[in-house]
Amino acid sequence: MFTKLSFRKRSVLLRRIFKPEIYPEVFFAYLHKLPNDIRVSWFRDEGMIIGTVSAGAKEFMTQGENADDFIHMVNQSVITAFNIPDDYIDIIAKTRIYNPPPEDRGLLENKKVLKSSFGFNKIDRVFKVA
Helix, strand or coil, X not given: CHHHCCHHHHHHHHHHHCCCCCCHHHHHHHHHHCCCEEEEEEEEECCEEEEEEEECXXXXXXXXXXXXXXXXXXXXXHHHHCCCCHHHHHHHHHHCCEEXXXXXXXXXXXXXXXXXXXXXXXXXXXXXXX
16 A cells, blocks of 8 residues: 555655654754845736745745745745755744735735735744743
8 A cells, every 4th residue: 555655645654654853953053044034026827926036146936826825835945945954844844934024915815916026034933942
C-alpha cells in the first residue's frame, strides 16, 4: 500500500514517522536569514491574484486563489527562495512571518481592486521566547 501512494504523500508520511530534531538555534538562524521586509506588487487575472515579490536582491513571482492563499504562497516563495532546508520549512511556514497591514489585506480581499502593491514586514512576535 505504501508504494501505491504518491511521492509527496510518501514523503509526508515518512517525515511524520521519522521527525528530525529541530534545534532552536538553527531555527532562529534560518529565520534571521530571511529578509526583514519584502515588497509585493500584485494584480488579478481571471480570479487569481498574481504577484511579483522583491525580497532583498531576489525577485520572483507567485499566485494564489484568494487573499489567504496568496499570502501563504508569498511566505512559501520567500522560504523557498532563501533555501530553507526541508526539516525547517514546516515550522517556519507555520509562523506566517510576512503579513500585510490590515488596509492592504482589505485591498487583496476586495475583488473590485484589480491591482496594488504593498510591503510586508517580518513579524517580531516570532522571535519572542517563552
